[in-house]
Amino acid sequence: NAGVMQNPRHLVRRRGQEARLRCSPMKGHSHVYWYRQLPEEGLKFMVYLQKENIIDESGMPKERFSAEFPKEGPSILRIQQVVRGDSAAYFCASSPGPQGSEQYFGPGTRLTVT
Amino acid sequence: QKEVEQNSGPLSVPEGAIASLNCTYSDRGSQSFFWYRQYSGKSPELIMFIYSNGDKEDGRFTAQLNKASQYVSLLIRDSQPSDSATYLCAVNEGSYIPTFGRGTSLIVHP
Numbered sequence: 560n561a562g563v564m565q566n567p568r569h570l571v572r573r574r575g576q577e578a579r580l581r582c583s584p585m586k587g588h589s590h591v592y593w594y595r596q597l598p599e600e601g602l603k604f605m606v607y608l609q610k611e612n613i614i615d616e617s618g619m620p621k622e623r624f625s626a627e628f629p630k631e632g633p634s635i636l637r638i639q640q641v642v643r644g645d646s647a648a649y650f651c652a653s654s655p656g657p658q659g660s661e662q663y664f665g666p667g668t669r670l671t672v673t
Numbered sequence: 674q675k676e677v678e679q680n681s682g683p684l685s686v687p688e689g690a691i692a693s694l695n696c697t698y699s700d701r702g703s704q705s706f707f708w709y710r711q712y713s714g715k716s717p718e719l720i721m722f723i724y725s726n727g728d729k730e731d732g733r734f735t736a737q738l739n740k741a742s743q744y745v746s747l748l749i750r751d752s753q754p755s756d757s758a759t760y761l762c763a764v765n766e767g768s769y770i771p772t773f774g775r776g777t778s779l780i781v782h783p
Contacts, residue, residue: 592770601775602717602761615769650716657769661707664716 561586563653563665564633571671578638578645580668584653591634592652592662593619593626602650608634641672675700677764679774686781692749694777696762699743706738706745707763707771710756717761721747752781 564583572578584591593605604618608628619626623641628634638645648669652662676699686692694708705724709717723729723736723745735748745764749756759776 602773604770604773607769617770660705661719661722662763662771663719664709667716 563651563663565651565665565668567668568666569669569671571673572641573673574642575640578641578670580636580638580649580651580670581633582636582651582653582665583633584651585655585663588653588655588663590654590657590660591628592654593634593636594650594652596648596650596667605636638670641670643672646670646672675764675766675772677762677772677774679760679762679777681775682778683780684777686752686779688752688754688781688783690752690781692752692756692779692781694747694749694760694762694779695744696746696764696774697744698762698764698772700764700766700772701740701743703740703743703764703766705765705767705771706736707765708734708736708745708747709761709763711759711761711776713758720760749779752779754781754783757781 591608594602606619606626607615623639625637648667650667651665654660654662678697707722708720711717721736723738729736733750737746759778761776762774763771765771
């Protein structure tokens with residue numbers, strides 16, 4: 560049973576470009592979470608999605624950031640017009656059920672903005 | 674504001690000793706509790722989860738939950754240098770979003 564998959568693993572963008580991060584949950588999981596982590600800091604929740612629905616995006620900046628989880632295909636976190644402060648590790652996690660279920664993390668995407 | 678507190682460490686223990694990692698939380702309604710291990714530069718890896726008061730054992734790991742005192746701990750028996758990592762505690766009160774602590778750095782020295 561394949562784990563959570565994320566790609567790309569490393570992404571370099573110049574300021575002002577767009578970054579697209581992809582996440583495929585574990586087989587049978589329909590709940591996806593995105594987190595951001597800066598060096599030496601904790602995980603910061605960004606958004607929680609189920610298939611075709613954004614359930615909670617309270618941790619995601621209102622501007623430049625968006626997320627989707629279409630009926631077919633991976634979940635995508637999109638960052639428009641990236642700035643240096645967007646440089647971080649972005650982790651996706653999936654869970655088998657809703658409230659209170661354990662989460663399984665993907666390997667992450669390291670975004671570097673030059 | 675839900676809070677999950679962990680001592681940042683580092684906690685240093687000799688190889689073969691028991692490492693004890695602690696976590697306190699503020700929301701009395703919390704229902705599920707998780708421990709993750711994160712190696713430097715890697716993603717968090719689920720080690721254990723616990724829902725009921727008491728102990729839960731899995732190999733060298735034991736999670737202990739005390740809801741009355743609002744703490745959860747992780748014991749690692751026979752610690753190995755490969756256990757050196759940051760350990761994250763996560764708490765969920767039944768909503769969709771768990772609250773993560775900032776982690777405790779564990780160093781197991783030979």
